[in-house]
Amino acid sequence: MGIMSDTAIRVNGLGKLYQIGAAREKGDGLRHALEGTVRKWGNRLRGRATPPEPTQEDFWALKDVSFEIKRGECVGVIGRNGAGKSTLLKLLSRITEPTEGEIGLKGRVGSLLEVGTGFHPELTGRENIFLNGSVLGMGRREIQAKFDEIVAFSEVEKFLDTPVKRYSSGMYVRLAFSVAAHLEPDILIVDEVLAVGDMAFQARCYAFFAKLVQSGVSILLVTHNLLALKDYCRRGILLVDGRKVDDGPVHFVLQAYKKIMEARIPVSRDIGDGRIYIEGIELNGLPAVNGVPLDAGKQAVFVIYIVVELQTLEVYCNLTLATPDGQQLIHLRNDVTGPLYDLSVGRHIVSVTLANVPLAAGVYSAQARIVSQNIATPVLYDSEPFLIEVSNNNLPSSLVCPYHFFQHTTVGKCA
Amino acid sequence: MRVISRRSRINLTVSGKMPSTPNIPLTAHDSYAAEEIVLRPGGNSRGYWTELWRYRELFAFLAWRDLKVRYKQTTVGVAWAVIRPLLVTVIFVTVFGRLANLPSPEGIPYPLLVLAGMTAWQFFATVMADGSNSVLSNANLISKVYFPRVIVPASVVVVAFADLLITGLMTLALMAWYGVLPPIQVLLLPGMILLALASALGVGFWLSALTVRFRDVKILVPFLVQFGLYVTPVGFSTTAVPERYHPFFALNPMVGVIEGFRWCLLGTGVVDGWVLPISVVSAVALLITGFRYFRATERQFADII
Numbered sequence: 192m193g194i195m196s197d198t199a200i201r202v203n204g205l206g207k208l209y210q211i212g213a214a215r216e217k218g219d220g221l222r223h224a225l226e227g228t229v230r231k232w233g234n235r236l237r238g239r240a241t242p243p244e245p246t247q248e249d250f251w252a253l254k255d256v257s258f259e260i261k262r263g264e265c266v267g268v269i270g271r272n273g274a275g276k277s278t279l280l281k282l283l284s285r286i287t288e289p290t291e292g293e294i295g296l297k298g299r300v301g302s303l304l305e306v307g308t309g310f311h312p313e314l315t316g317r318e319n320i321f322l323n324g325s326v327l328g329m330g331r332r333e334i335q336a337k338f339d340e341i342v343a344f345s346e347v348e349k350f351l352d353t354p355v356k357r358y359s360s361g362m363y364v365r366l367a368f369s370v371a372a373h374l375e376p377d378i379l380i381v382d383e384v385l386a387v388g389d390m391a392f393q394a395r396c397y398a399f400f401a402k403l404v405q406s407g408v409s410i411l412l413v414t415h416n417l418l419a420l421k422d423y424c425r426r427g428i429l430l431v432d433g434r435k436v437d438d439g440p441v442h443f444v445l446q447a448y449k450k451i452m453e454a455r456i457p458v459s460r461d462i463g464d465g466r467i468y469i470e471g472i473e474l475n476g477l478p479a480v481n482g483v484p485l486d487a488g489k490q491a492v493f494v495i496y497i498v499v500e501l502q503t504l505e506v507y508c509n510l511t512l513a514t515p516d517g518q519q520l521i522h523l524r525n526d527v528t529g530p531l532y533d534l535s536v537g538r539h540i541v542s543v544t545l546a547n548v549p550l551a552a553g554v555y556s557a558q559a560r561i562v563s564q565n566i567a568t569p570v571l572y573d574s575e576p577f578l579i580e581v582s583n584n585n586l587p588s589s590l591v592c593p594y595h596f597f598q599h600t601t602v603g604k605c606a
Numbered sequence: 607m608r609v610i611s612r613r614s615r616i617n618l619t620v621s622g623k624m625p626s627t628p629n630i631p632l633t634a635h636d637s638y639a640a641e642e643i644v645l646r647p648g649g650n651s652r653g654y655w656t657e658l659w660r661y662r663e664l665f666a667f668l669a670w671r672d673l674k675v676r677y678k679q680t681t682v683g684v685a686w687a688v689i690r691p692l693l694v695t696v697i698f699v700t701v702f703g704r705l706a707n708l709p710s711p712e713g714i715p716y717p718l719l720v721l722a723g724m725t726a727w728q729f730f731a732t733v734m735a736d737g738s739n740s741v742l743s744n745a746n747l748i749s750k751v752y753f754p755r756v757i758v759p760a761s762v763v764v765v766a767f768a769d770l771l772i773t774g775l776m777t778l779a780l781m782a783w784y785g786v787l788p789p790i791q792v793l794l795l796p797g798m799i800l801l802a803l804a805s806a807l808g809v810g811f812w813l814s815a816l817t818v819r820f821r822d823v824k825i826l827v828p829f830l831v832q833f834g835l836y837v838t839p840v841g842f843s844t845t846a847v848p849e850r851y852h853p854f855f856a857l858n859p860m861v862g863v864i865e866g867f868r869w870c871l872l873g874t875g876v877v878d879g880w881v882l883p884i885s886v887v888s889a890v891a892l893l894i895t896g897f898r899y900f901r902a903t904e905r906q907f908a909d910i911i
Contacts, residue, residue, distance in 0.1 A: 209909065281908065285645060287905070288647060289646065293645060293646045294645040295642045295643070295644050296642065296643045297641075297642045302752070304750045308747060308750040308751050311675060313674075313675045313678045314671065314674060314675065322667050322671055325663055326664065326747065326751055327751070330663055331663050331667075
């Protein structure tokens with residue numbers, strides 16, 4: 192045991208190049224391929240070299256990424272959409288090949304990029320357990336040996352011989368996950384699988400990962416659930432535009448991630464022609480800087496101060512609340528509930544009132560925008576996004592919690 | 607160093623009602639001394655065949671899935687495997703045997719001649735049609751899990767082969783009904799089946815890989831199947847083709863397969879001269895080039911599918 196290295200995953204100078212853009216769309220047709228071949232042979236016959244095709248838009252989805260993961264380590268990979276997280280997972284799961292660099296994997300690799308990969312709707316639950324298990328890399332005997340356990344865990348015993356197309360989505364996910372949960376890998380590569388299912392199910396998934404880590408499995412996890420990441424991973428890797436920019440204790444990496452999320456401001460400077468700009472935003476009377484507090488369940492008033500340099504007719508103003516990674520939760524536009532604004536030269540104030548803040552405790556990003564209905568470049572101004580800290584409250588801990596009430600009536604005794 | 611026992615069971619108890627099961631020793635990955643898999647650009651062809659062997663169960667499961675699903679929710683079910691070739695045989699017997707009055711050699715009943723050809727052709731045509739689409743229709747698997755991709759078109763061949771067995775039995779039944787006894791060379795039939803498998807695999811590899819890159823192929827395939835029927839002696843015997851053209855005719859490996867089937871079952875195929883050798887070479891070439899092309903393009907499947 193002593194001489195063996197306890198490195199489970201070794202990634203060295205990893206890079207993945209994709210060719211994108213219109214050139215590729217055209218380049219993929221049969222006609223293009225035939226043309227290319229004919230031209231090449233024509234040139235060869237005439238003793239000429241074929242000039243290399245102009246490189247289309249090259250896009251490095253991942254570049255120069257190196258890291259090592261030890262046995263029993265749970266590492267969270269974070270980054271904005273398009274930062275290269277999925278590409279990394281695909282490379283590690285051998286779904287696609289690296290363009291450069293290399294990956295070393297030691298032990299049995301289980302990859303869960305999706306819950307229920309290979310499930311066939313026409314087949315029964317029983318049949319799908321075998322099919323899915325085998326797709327995930329389990330042998331037939333192994334599946335047989337664990338079959339009862341899988342079924343018990345999934346709680347779908349009664350429907351084992353029903354085609355899964357008749358399953359509710361909850362049953363489907365439970366069955367699929369219990370198959371995956373019984374894979375006993377040395378290395379587990381997990382994508383956003385946990386985004387599916389209800390809270391109880393997600394909690395169960397995380398409990399499962401915690402147990403796996405305890406037993407010495409190395410886990411590489413991609414998730415947008417930053418809270419979960421904090422709880423289950425000691426180490427984080429931050430990807431930005433395909434490069435590794437941070438790697439270390441998850442707390443610090445999350446800090447770095449937040450900084451990057453905050454730093455996407457300058458977009459506002461490139462947008463619009465300067466005729467209109469947002470001078471400032473206030474939230475409940477406080478200037479809207481990062482970390483502005485907000486009580487969930489209470490009223491929120493956003494006040495947007497606008498300066499107009501050139502009279503502009505028919506514009507609307509919108510306000511967006513999103514999760515820190517950019518998933519829109521709330522998007523409000525004044526022209527949905529009222530008329531468009533005609534803005535004369537001078538100062539204007541637009542206020543948006545949310546009767547209650549239907550969000551769970553956490554950090555959200557907000558942004559206001561002014562958009563024209565009839566100018567060629569419709570977006571006139573984007574405010575700098577700012578982070579709102581929604582504080583703890585008595586609301587249930589769902590991500591979104593609208594203003595609601597229950598009513599209870601007793602309608603008499605049973606006969 | 608922390609010593610971690612891989613045998614320590616991962617307990618997945620939900621509210622404590624999990625049945626306790628004994629530890630299952632998993633020799634396959636129990637030891638951490640496992641060799642490191644290294645992934646590099648250009649793939650690692652080293653150990654490809656051993657890996658293919660390790661994935662044999664997935665291969666079996668995928669083939670089994672396709673077999674199971676094939677006739678699901680059809681009223682007639684597996685009977686389709688009998689009805690389809692039977693209908694085509696009736697039509698061919700009428701068109702070629704009765705109307706065109708093509709010769710049937712040595713007094714072999716025309717329906718038998720056609721059915722023997724049909725058995726092989728239906729198999730090949732199914733592989734062409736389903737095989738070309740196979741990688742695309744398994745896109746969800748290919749973009750989410752790794753496994754040797756050749757399994758996908760190969761499992762189509764297995765499914766089509768099941769149909770071939772059914773049609774084969776039907777042919778035998780019809781032979782019994784006509785009182786035709788198979789000659790001694792029936793012992794060579796497995797060889798002919800191998801030839802059919804090689805041709806089908808080859809064409810399956812080619813078409814499935816091509817379809818991923820060029821969707822045009824999907825449109826081309828029905829035409830190819832139709833065209834193939836004219837250049838393959840399904841409804842007629844190769845004797846209807848002038849003898850000097852036989853070498854060219856035999857470039858189509860199915861010519862060798864079908865005439866081989868007839869020779870083994872009915873003792874009357876055209877297997878003399880160049881026909882069989884050319885078809886064998888052609889089938890092997892198809893298989894090798896198809897496999898190579900598939901292997902060369904498969905690494906891009908997940909990116910362009």
